[in-house]
Amino acid sequence: MTNIHVPDDALISVEKLQMHFPIKKGFLGREQGAVKAVDDVSFYIRKGETLGIVGESGSGKSTTARALLRAYEPTGGKIRFKDPDGVWHDLTHKSEAEMRKLRQHMQMIFQDPYASLNPRMTLLQLVSEPLVNIGVTNKSELEDRVADLLSKVGLRPENMSRYPHAFSGGQRQRIGIARALALNPTFIAADESVSALDVSIAAQTINLLQDLQEQMGLTYLFITHDLSMVEHISDRIGVMYAGRLVEVADTASFFEQPLHPYSEALLAAIPIPDPKRARAKKRGLVKGEVADPANLPVGCAFASRCPHASELCHMSNPELTETAGGRFVRCHHSADLKLQGANYDQ
Amino acid sequence: MQDETILEITDLNICFEMREGTVNAVNGVNFSVKPGEVLGIVGESGSGKSLSARSIMNLLPRNATVTNGSVKFRKSDGEVVDILAEKRESRKMRELRGGHVGMIFQEPMTALSPVHSIGKQIMTTLSLHTDLSKKAQVERAADLLAMVQMPKPMEMLKKYPHQLSGGMRQRAMIAMALSCNPSLLLADEPTTALDVTTEAQILDLIMSLQDELNMAVIFITHNFGVVAEIADRVSVMYLGNAVETAAVDDIFYNPKHPYTRALLQSIPRLDGQKRRRLQTIEGMVPDPFNLPTGCVFHTRCAEKMAGKCTSQIPELTYFENDQMARCHLHQA
Numbered sequence: 061m062t063n064i065h066v067p068d069d070a071l072i073s074v075e076k077l078q079m080h081f082p083i084k085k086g087f088l089g090r091e092q093g094a095v096k097a098v099d100d101v102s103f104y105i106r107k108g109e110t111l112g113i114v115g116e117s118g119s120g121k122s123t124t125a126r127a128l129l130r131a132y133e134p135t136g137g138k139i140r141f142k143d144p145d146g147v148w149h150d151l152t153h154k155s156e157a158e159m160r161k162l163r164q165h166m167q168m169i170f171q172d173p174y175a176s177l178n179p180r181m182t183l184l185q186l187v188s189e190p191l192v193n194i195g196v197t198n199k200s201e202l203e204d205r206v207a208d209l210l211s212k213v214g215l216r217p218e219n220m221s222r223y224p225h226a227f228s229g230g231q232r233q234r235i236g237i238a239r240a241l242a243l244n245p246t247f248i249a250a251d252e253s254v255s256a257l258d259v260s261i262a263a264q265t266i267n268l269l270q271d272l273q274e275q276m277g278l279t280y281l282f283i284t285h286d287l288s289m290v291e292h293i294s295d296r297i298g299v300m301y302a303g304r305l306v307e308v309a310d311t312a313s314f315f316e317q318p319l320h321p322y323s324e325a326l327l328a329a330i331p332i333p334d335p336k337r338a339r340a341k342k343r344g345l346v347k348g349e350v351a352d353p354a355n356l357p358v359g360c361a362f363a364s365r366c367p368h369a370s371e372l373c374h375m376s377n378p379e380l381t382e383t384a385g386g387r388f389v390r391c392h393h394s395a396d397l398k399l400q401g402a403n404y405d406q
Numbered sequence: 407m408q409d410e411t412i413l414e415i416t417d418l419n420i421c422f423e424m425r426e427g428t429v430n431a432v433n434g435v436n437f438s439v440k441p442g443e444v445l446g447i448v449g450e451s452g453s454g455k456s457l458s459a460r461s462i463m464n465l466l467p468r469n470a471t472v473t474n475g476s477v478k479f480r481k482s483d484g485e486v487v488d489i490l491a492e493k494r495e496s497r498k499m500r501e502l503r504g505g506h507v508g509m510i511f512q513e514p515m516t517a518l519s520p521v522h523s524i525g526k527q528i529m530t531t532l533s534l535h536t537d538l539s540k541k542a543q544v545e546r547a548a549d550l551l552a553m554v555q556m557p558k559p560m561e562m563l564k565k566y567p568h569q570l571s572g573g574m575r576q577r578a579m580i581a582m583a584l585s586c587n588p589s590l591l592l593a594d595e596p597t598t599a600l601d602v603t604t605e606a607q608i609l610d611l612i613m614s615l616q617d618e619l620n621m622a623v624i625f626i627t628h629n630f631g632v633v634a635e636i637a638d639r640v641s642v643m644y645l646g647n648a649v650e651t652a653a654v655d656d657i658f659y660n661p662k663h664p665y666t667r668a669l670l671q672s673i674p675r676l677d678g679q680k681r682r683r684l685q686t687i688e689g690m691v692p693d694p695f696n697l698p699t700g701c702v703f704h705t706r707c708a709e710k711m712a713g714k715c716t717s718q719i720p721e722l723t724y725f726e727n728d729q730m731a732r733c734h735l736h737q738a
């Protein structure tokens with residue numbers, strides 16, 4: 061593919077990232093092919109920017125985020141990260157010890173605030189754990205840092221001796237954020253971090269993330285299924301389908317006019333929070349079956365469901381290419397298509 | 407129990423005794439569902455939505471105590487079952503679960519067994535509730551998978567849950583929940599983890615089946631777009647209370663409770679406008695060990711009336727079109 065030009069103010073760049081999981085069968089565990097969870101994914105994120113990632117369930121969004129933080133060992137490609145001193149590091153060739161240092165700067169907030177917090181640890185223990193791990197042992201220093209972090213995320217410091225079950229889902233999400241902030245990271249990957257919350261607490265959490273971004277210049281990778289949320293928070297949006305990025309664009313242009321047929325299908329399926337309009341306009345339905353990452357077709361993975369598919373689409377897999385307008389799309393025919401944008405709410 | 411209802415929950419109270427004190431998780435919830443009706447339940451995270459749904463299956467967590475209230479279900483033969491008076495594993499409860507009431511959970515992996523094929527699991531449910539022959543069970547299982555739009559149903563019967571994508575597992579669970587033509591389907595955030603195109607397919611499916619089988623549905627979600635699309639009536643929950651219940655249009659266009667109004671304003675709108683701050687509700691959700699006196703929402707309510715709201719628990723006020731809200735603003 062044409063190499064993506066990485067701008068000078070990038071904080072992260074990912075080139076041809078690949079994460080294949082072996083499929084093992086039988087008693088001997090012999091390898092029988094692979095789940096191509098992430099295949100040929102390239103993008104960059106600028107410092108202080110939010111890149112939103114949306115896409116099909118099972119398209120490799122979480123796997124991409126985990127591979128970025130090297131929670132998985134990628135099977136191919138290159139991940140580069142610029143540390144706060146401006147030095148680029150190639151994460152794919154770092155030892156675990158070297159990674160541990162760099163992870164101070166890169167954190168992840170998980171989807172499930174219930175499962176990701178150890179119920180036997182107090183708030184103090186939970187939030188101070190990352191600090192203890194890097195060798196801070198002074199008790200009063202730890203307490204001060206935790207108190208500071210808790211107030212930053214809107215939790216009462218006097219509650220630091222409580223256990224997580226005494227907190228609501230939204231509060232637990234904040235505990236997770238406080239933990240992620242403990243080491244002053246520059247980059248946070250938030251994977252479905254508000255999808256289990258009610259709209260008001262989700263809004264509080266999003267506002268908090270945006271405030272922290274302004275105060276501390278944070279850079280976000282924000283994964284979600286909620287397109288209204290992604291429109292609100294992201295500077296640019298990446299769309300994944302069957303392990304690949306199929307489109308990357310700035311937010312406004314993307315919602316105005318998507319360039320990939322799958323993006324168009326996504327926008328047509330956004331639920332409308334207004335019963336009269338919802339009754340008047342049925343959500344778009346995509347026909348056909350989801351691509352199987354263990355058994356991808358030779359051509360475009362969306363071809364069996366795409367209304368614009370041609371013979372070429374079934375025979376050859378398109379590359380991610382840059383358009384004249386500086387957007388990226390992976391489709392043989394995107395230049396000739398005029399696709400529908402989103403229906404805005406009044 | 408009223409004649410035309412299939413389910414009636416009256417003054418349900420559920421609490422947990424914890425080391426730090428008592429958590430009153432559900433505090434007097436009331437709602438009822440008619441045959442063929444879709445009741446949406448929305449509300450605060452941790453307000454007792456899932457617990458209320460689980461009480462209908464008599465599947466509350468073991469450390470939960472029901473301190474008051476009843477859950478009554480009317481079977482298709484007319485018999486009314488007092489669910490909370492039954493033992494969790496009584497014959498009647500086993501007959502209801504899966505037979506008359508189907509349930510879809512948020513996370514399909516907790517409901518599906520990892521060691522049995524999808525086909526085996528559907529057939530187990532069928533053998534519990536019907537007297538179909540083995541051969542008829544296989545056919546029925548394949549029909550169900552076809553009905554939920556699974557490709558190649560006969561091959562799918564042999565697959566194990568881990569071999570399916572999230573959306574396909576969710577459909578397998580719906581097929582299982584529907585296997586015995588339940589008259590009530592409980593769906594606890596069945597599409598929250600799915601992309602919008604898969605979600606649209608699954609809602610479409612639930613609605614067409616609901617129509618075909620005249621099945622009642624209780625649908626729990628945080629997504630007001632989903633509520634607008636599928637619900638006939640909506641209950642809004644806050645801190646263990648159903649604070650407002652009304653027809654879906656009244657909830658959106660004529661909400662009576664300040665919490666409902668505030669929630670509606672927090673929905674992120676798709677409006678092409680950049681970086682406006684999202685509206686939120688002032689303050690924090692109260693500590694579950696120290697519930698507020700008076701109206702549970704008074705610590706955050708923009709319309710709070712000093713004195714009354716902080717000391718007296720508001721009664722339910724009834725409006726036209728079966729709308730009801732628990733708020734002093736509407737009491738004479």
Ligand SMILES: Nc1ncnc2c1ncn2[C@@H]1O[C@H](COP(=O)(O)OP(=O)(O)OP(=O)(O)O)[C@@H](O)[C@H]1O
Pocket residue numbers: 081095096097115116117118119120121122123124353571572599600601
């Ligand atoms: N550890 C693993 N071993 C084998 N396969 C895996 C593993 N983790 C993920 N997969 C597979 O890789 C694919 C991508 O999964 P991933 O969780 O990244 O998807 P996702 O885009 O985050 O989906 P969702 O929106 O449902 O969260 C799926 O087919 C999944 O089954």
Ligand SMILES: Nc1ncnc2c1ncn2[C@@H]1O[C@H](COP(=O)(O)OP(=O)(O)OP(=O)(O)O)[C@@H](O)[C@H]1O
Pocket residue numbers: 225228229256258422429431450451452453454455456457458467469694
């Ligand atoms: N097993 C348990 N032990 C102690 N407390 C519990 C238990 N299960 C639930 N609770 C408490 O009961 C309250 C209601 O829980 P429930 O799961 O019904 O909330 P919900 O409305 O479904 O929330 P969400 O939108 O986050 O799913 C919560 O505050 C929770 O902490």
Ligand code: SF4
Pocket residue numbers: 320321322360361362363364366367368369370373378390391392393394
């Ligand atoms: S490459 Fe062809 S099949 Fe794929 S999205 Fe484009 S038009 Fe559709």
Ligand code: SF4
Pocket residue numbers: 663664665701702703704705707708709710711715720732733734735
């Ligand atoms: S009773 Fe009072 S505090 Fe409660 S919602 Fe109504 S106005 Fe607000």
Ligand SMILES: [Mg+2]
Pocket residue numbers: 121122123
């Ligand atoms: Mg994921």
Ligand SMILES: [Mg+2]
Pocket residue numbers: 455456457
């Ligand atoms: Mg719940």
